[in-house]
Amino acid sequence: MSGDIKKILITGSAGFVGSHAxxxxxxxxxxxxxxxxxxxxxxxxxxxxxKNNNFKFIKKDLLNFKKICKYFxxxxxxxxxxxxADVKNGPKNPTIDxxxxxxxxxxxxxxxxxxxVKRIIFSSTGSIYGEAIKIPTPENxxxxxxxxxxxxxxxxxxxxxxxxxxxxxMKTWIFRFVSxxxxxxxxxxxxxxxxxxxINNKFLKVLGDGTQxxxxxYIKDCIEAIWLAFxxxxxxxxxxxxxxxxxxxxxxxxxxxxxxxxxNPKLKYKGGKRGWVGDNPFIFLDIRKIRSLGWKPKLTIKQxxxxxxxxxxxxx
Amino acid sequence: MSGDIKKILITGSAGFVGSHAxxxxxxxxxxxxxxxxxxxxxxxxxxxxxKNNNFKFIKKDLLNFKKICKYFxxxxxxxxxxxxADVKNGPKNPTIDxxxxxxxxxxxxxxxxxxxVKRIIFSSTGSIYGEAIKIPTPENxxxxxxxxxxxxxxxxxxxxxxxxxxxxxMKTWIFRFVSxxxxxxxxxxxxxxxxxxxINNKFLKVLGDGTQxxxxxYIKDCIEAIWLAFxxxxxxxxxxxxxxxxxxxxxxxxxxxxxxxxxNPKLKYKGGKRGWVGDNPFIFLDIRKIRSLGWKPKLTIKQxxxxxxxxxxxxx
Numbered sequence: 001m002s003g004d005i006k007k008i009l010i011t012g013s014a015g016f017v018g019s020h021a022x023x024x025x026x027x028x029x030x031x032x033x034x035x036x037x038x039x040x041x042x043x044x045x046x047x048x049x050x051k052n053n054n055f056k057f058i059k060k061d062l063l064n065f066k067k068i069c070k071y072f073x074x075x076x077x078x079x080x081x082x083x084x085a086d087v088k089n090g091p092k093n094p095t096i097d098x099x100x101x102x103x104x105x106x107x108x109x110x111x112x113x114x115x116x117v118k119r120i121i122f123s124s125t126g127s128i129y130g131e132a133i134k135i136p137t138p139e140n141x142x143x144x145x146x147x148x149x150x151x152x153x154x155x156x157x158x159x160x161x162x163x164x165x166x167x168x169x170m171k172t173w174i175f176r177f178v179s180x181x182x183x184x185x186x187x188x189x190x191x192x193x194x195x196x197x198x199i200n201n202k203f204l205k206v207l208g209d210g211t212q213x214x215x216x217x218y219i220k221d222c223i224e225a226i227w228l229a230f231x232x233x234x235x236x237x238x239x240x241x242x243x244x245x246x247x248x249x250x251x252x253x254x255x256x257x258x259x260x261x262x263x264n265p266k267l268k269y270k271g272g273k274r275g276w277v278g279d280n281p282f283i284f285l286d287i288r289k290i291r292s293l294g295w296k297p298k299l300t301i302k303q304x305x306x307x308x309x310x311x312x313x314x315x316x
Numbered sequence: 317m318s319g320d321i322k323k324i325l326i327t328g329s330a331g332f333v334g335s336h337a338x339x340x341x342x343x344x345x346x347x348x349x350x351x352x353x354x355x356x357x358x359x360x361x362x363x364x365x366x367k368n369n370n371f372k373f374i375k376k377d378l379l380n381f382k383k384i385c386k387y388f389x390x391x392x393x394x395x396x397x398x399x400x401a402d403v404k405n406g407p408k409n410p411t412i413d414x415x416x417x418x419x420x421x422x423x424x425x426x427x428x429x430x431x432x433v434k435r436i437i438f439s440s441t442g443s444i445y446g447e448a449i450k451i452p453t454p455e456n457x458x459x460x461x462x463x464x465x466x467x468x469x470x471x472x473x474x475x476x477x478x479x480x481x482x483x484x485x486m487k488t489w490i491f492r493f494v495s496x497x498x499x500x501x502x503x504x505x506x507x508x509x510x511x512x513x514x515i516n517n518k519f520l521k522v523l524g525d526g527t528q529x530x531x532x533x534y535i536k537d538c539i540e541a542i543w544l545a546f547x548x549x550x551x552x553x554x555x556x557x558x559x560x561x562x563x564x565x566x567x568x569x570x571x572x573x574x575x576x577x578x579x580n581p582k583l584k585y586k587g588g589k590r591g592w593v594g595d596n597p598f599i600f601l602d603i604r605k606i607r608s609l610g611w612k613p614k615l616t617i618k619q620x621x622x623x624x625x626x627x628x629x630x631x632x
Contacts, residue, residue, distance in 0.1 A: 156472030
């Protein structure tokens with residue numbers, strides 16, 4: 001599926017996942033146009049990329065359709081990674097996921113339709129399974145009930161992308177991520193714990209009861225999987241879970257983080273099975289479909305967490 | 317679940333389903349506030365309701381949040397029926413479903429949240445199952461892939477409503493309809509065929525090959541089912557398919573319509589298994605869940621089609 005690709009547009013290109021995608025596809029010698037409004041993305045994540053003549057960055061807000069439509073001209077593939085990815089704080093701002101995820105995706109699809117761009121890679125999430133019945137959860141899990149505004153917005157994006165593929169002869173590769181870890185990581189429990197311990201290393205507040213079980217994936221493994229799936233599959237709609245073959249509890253994660261930092265804080269649990277409204281106490285995706293293509297993650301969850309801690313120590 | 321309900325707000329109250337809901341709930345002695353922008357709704361559908369002191373109608377566009385928010389004050393239940401329901405023409409106007417269905421639903425939910433309204437009945441659709449694998453299709457069918465912009469927008473609404481219920485302690489009753497027939501019917505194959513035969517009764521153009529199989533439900537059976545499910549269930553999220561225990565092919569439907577009208581037109585098929593992009597060649601919902609509550613439809617599909625033809629003969 002990749003032979004005829006020359007120019008790739010990456011949305012959210014200054015974000016955690018986006019900037020890694022830029023680096024990866026520049027290494028593969030593609031011409032890359034990155035768009036980001038820098039609301040949560042960081043320009044310095046692109047410092048290396050900006051030295052490469054094959055990379056062009058434009059600071060634009062994808063919500064402004066008139067300003068962004070023209071950039072989709074002559075693009076062979078859109079990698080749409082721009083998103084609000086803060087599940088925990090959704091209820092404090094009930095329409096942000098709708099705007100930043102779904103309305104942006106609608107604009108991206110319209111710009112593709114108008115400019116005759118036919119292929120889109122999309123970063124979805126395991127959160128769309130809500131509190132899944134089957135664990136590990138396969139891609140064809142029972143019709144899911146949404147438990148978070150974030151998950152609901154990503155489900156809506158998946159649906160809209162699929163309907164566009166049907167209506168306008170496009171193709172999509174949709175990836176349902178577990179939480180991603182690694183260099184340039186910007187939000188989630190590892191950074192929350194790290195920052196908290198930096199302020200007070202004797203004490204750590206834990207949302208929930210610490211038994212929540214989650215799966216994680218290292219950023220470079222994530223991008224490799226996306227690329228492999230894109231190269232090896234070519235249906236109208238191609239959907240893959242992305243994760244590892246393992247999960248860990250919040251308590252295990254704390255143990256690894258504290259051991260790595262040489263700390264032994266007193267843990268104070270907020271209690272309850274869920275860390276926040278819409279938190280899923282057990283996220284573990286069935287990744288047999290992506291593994292059947294020949295991919296497997298190089299890093300374990302523990303290695304990814306320690307790599308993330310090393311990155312945070314060097315930057316915060 | 318119904319004992320404490322006094323005042324009901326019905327969106328899309330001048331529409332086909334909405335106006336029947338108004339009549340039904342007025343008969344049950346509730347106080348009703350109807351909102352409709354009359355873009356596709358018809359004021360005369362409310363002629364009888366407007367004679368009733370328990371009914372108040374306001375012409376407002378639900379997309380205008382500032383204008384509509386105040387009307388949700390002191391409402392006990394929202395019945396949200398306002399929608400663009402034209403599956404067939406979705407691809408001609410790719411953002412209409414997003415606006416008329418999802419953005420309107422987001423406004424309704426925000427108005428509910430701000431005014432502390434805790435219960436919402438929502439009209440979804442069997443189209444959200446896409447081309448289902450299991451037929452008859454149960455509510456917990458495998459994770460569906462969207463094939464129409466209309467279905468995608470309704471799936472997005474379901475997800476958003478569910479996430480609001482989780483985040484803000486609301487409850488919802490979601491009904492996935494087959495096509496609805498009966499008095500005040502305004503769009504679908506029966507009216508298309510009826511109008512075409514009125515212009516030329518010797519000839520009838522049929523989209524697809526005529527073998528598409530669909531299920532239908534009579535409007536009054538539909539409203540009865542909604543009311544029963546609302547009274548008898550009380551989970552956070554209550555989802556029901558609504559349909560009949562039968563389906564018919566387009567060809568059977570044509571036979572009934574033509575026999576009733578005393579016509580014998582020459583049929584010209586456009587061909588293909590699907591009538592249009594996103595058409596599902598076989599829609600038949602598993603209705604055991606709603607039937608287990610004690611409801612069953614009073615009219616067969618054939619009776620509903622003939623009732624619809626009689627209505628059209630009296631009005632067009």
